Amino acid sequence: MRTQTSLNGWLVIDKPPGITSYDVIRRLKRHLPKALKIGHAGTLDPMATGVLPVALGQATRLIEYVHTHPKAYEARWVGGARTDTDDATGRVIESLSHDELRRVLSHYSVSDVRRAFYGMVGVYRQTPPMVSARKVAGKRLYELSRAGTVIPRDERPVVIYTVHIRHLSLHTDPPTVDFYVRTSKGTYIRTLVQDIGIKLGLPAHLGYLRRTESGGFTLKHARSLDHVLERLKEDEGAFRTLLYPLHAPLQGVRLTVPPSFFSSIQNGRSLLFKMEEASESIATQDLNIVDRHKERVEAMRFVEMVDGVMQLQSLVQLFHENGQLLALYRFVGKQGKALVLRAEKVFPAE
Template sequence: MTAEPRARVPRRPVHGVLLLDKPVGLSAQAAVSKVKWLLAAEKAGHTGTLDPLASGLLPVCLGAATKFAQVQLEADKAYEAVLRLGVRTTTGDAEGEVIATAPVDAARLTPSRLAELARRFTGVIEQIPPMHSALKKDGKALYEYARAGIEVERAPRRVTIHALTLEPMPDDPAALRLRVRCSKGTYVRTLAEDIGAALGCGAHLTALRRTATGGLTLPQAITLDALEALSPPQRLRCLLPPETLLEGAPRVVLDERDAGRFLSGLRRRGPWPPAELVAVFGDRPRALLGTARCAGGELIPARLLAPTEVSQYLQQAAP
């Protein structure tokens, strides 16, 4: 007997941010597609990829929120990771093939030495991007060259390590737990390899978990299994408003007349101090209109919501 075709779920406008705790083994894009399907949403994206071997915080942007994903792409990130000492791999993580091994002198991994090593890698540092990465060279991702057995020259990139701690794993003398808060563009795999090189034994990542991005943190997140277990109305109630992605930005509130003009792309004048990014709201009803920058007493539109998106979100958020 031929199975009946699965009924197509009609898509609808859904606006907001879902903080997802992505599981290991799933790509960021696959996780976004699952969320999009569970919410029957028309449009979805994320604010910075996580490899399939990594888990943790993945903000999923839906509808109007996709317009502000770039803000979180630029935000600092925080991770927890486990380093396997004494083993180097082709990819810098457990997915690659072993290319070198070395003995590990666990007795030398004292708290004072680990603290000194952490200080050495804190601040502005240079990293050479790994070959197994999505960074592009001449229009091709580096991992495409790596899969073809080609290594290309990569220029060092400056990143900032705001905070870093290294601790021995109680049950494994050849492993370290790493906690890091860093700027965008930091490769934790490369950081692990560089720490291993500094210790003289090499290292690779065996686990990586993102714990924060900007002001968003992992305890706020929901797993895919938990989301799937909810009813459709309950799933919608898990969404945070689009302005969640703009946390920390100054706010400007416009009256009804200026709000309409701002939404049509016109600059507004007012007593606003200079700022590269502000979140702009209408006052009646209070709703996000978009982002702008303030310069010379002018509010200059940047990313704007469509009036239909504003009305759809207000309807979605209504009790």
Template sequence: MTFGVINVFKPGGSTSRDIVNQVQRACPGKLKAGHAGTLDPLATGVLVVAVGPATKLIQYVQHLRKTYVGRFRLGLRSDTEDITGEVVAVPDDPLISESELQTALHSFVGMIQQTPPQFSAVKVDGQRAYKAARRGETLDIKARPVEVYSIRLLEFNYPDFEIEIVCGKGTYVRTLGRDIAKSLKSDTVMTTLTRTAIGDFRIEDAHRLSDVPQCSFESMVDDPLSMVGSLPTVRLDSVELERLRHGKRLSSAKWQLPDSITETAATNHDGQLLAVLGRKSESEFGSKINFVPQLY
């Protein structure tokens, strides 16, 4: 049974679903697969694809910090906020200096309010915003909080600039660029975007699917434990494993976990991921995601 995760390099021009389909075609037999965070066709870089039972762990990858490198051009406006849309020049756009841009970047670090673009997968009253936008409709998309951990200016050559962003779930980089430009009474479009990391999944370790014919599929699949690297880990003995197999709660007395810990990954003595456990009481944990019936 294939059970794990693949760090895939997504090239420009393909959708995230295209990559998942390629993974499924490359693997032996029928295999469930899903990705942990959409990249637009324009974007390149890290796409984490879970395979087999590991698709149940996608939510944990989605909550990891993401790192992007985005390139923007000032003085332009687009209905999609990037170069794939209808791009027009902004009349009388101000000449912005590098120091002005640096100052503006600092104000977008932290918990900020961001209104997703009309061309996005956000749902409003049950419909995807981008579908309405393609029909020429404008939806009332509410601002929502997103967290930006850092923004670093990598290059400035007016009207172009390049920034590295480390952010949390749900952040639209093209919208962040738009808001930064608007704070300087300008506008901008994103010209390129690369996701360089999701947690410890880094672009330098990503597999290009063109490599698949030259190597076995299984060699690309990493340990699913890497998907829950943000959780503490406990190792179960044979008695605990048997209780877990039958869906019974486990005593946490010997694990010495702080009371603040509400979730933990559980492995066997070989380090194989068995389950994600959730706190049920002061001294007991129960299974939230249990792989034991499929593994044994």
């Protein structure tokens, strides 16, 4: 029989098209203890596919940290028509005839279109679409949209880190551009597609969307929902082999602490962490997680590392020597040669 403590971690689903992110949660719940908490980190629309991190048990307390990671997508820009949902599932509300479309495109070369896409790299201000899950005055925008209500939305700065054009076809009807984009949290790809269309003087919509990265997880970490459900039908204990550990998506400095700290950590006390007491320091971002080498770090070398990479308010992950995540702390300053760490999340000992 599965226990709640054995089901703390991350399940990474490759969401199929045609279902909501919550549909994924609902299907997984059938195979979980009723009292176990479950949630997803980052909604995908029904038309979208790809990486959906699912948190089980204690991992639900870490969803807020997962949202800080960049996200990446494979997407399709479709020119010549705009829909009421800004994607291919919506009703066309603006369109150009074939001749009008050809006339507009005749003013642009392939290089011009490429520049319109690559010109989006950097910080730009984006207006959330009415079909988004963002809340305004306590109501989600998509709820207002379904009721036929459109309200003003404030622009927000977002960051486009990278754009790569995979395939560009301006002479097809409609013209399409397949592209890869890596963005900051809170970026709406359907709005990005609209904004590129505006730059080109064309109505446009999102034709396809596949998330390839979210929460530090990529498609190589994801399993199809059908595969996961089939495994669970065969063996209810399969969750243990499918889960990534709690700390898989976390960023920050990782420290293995000596036993003398365990009581203070479990009670959520602030710590004075002396350099010479550090038995191990792990700053890797590798999703294979904890590199369990047993080399001890010399005090001076540790001081240099901390001074170089750990800024005030940096997240610090504290581990038991057996690899269990004990707690998340914040580096809030120094007292002499000791680090001052303040508790943020403490996890039950297993």
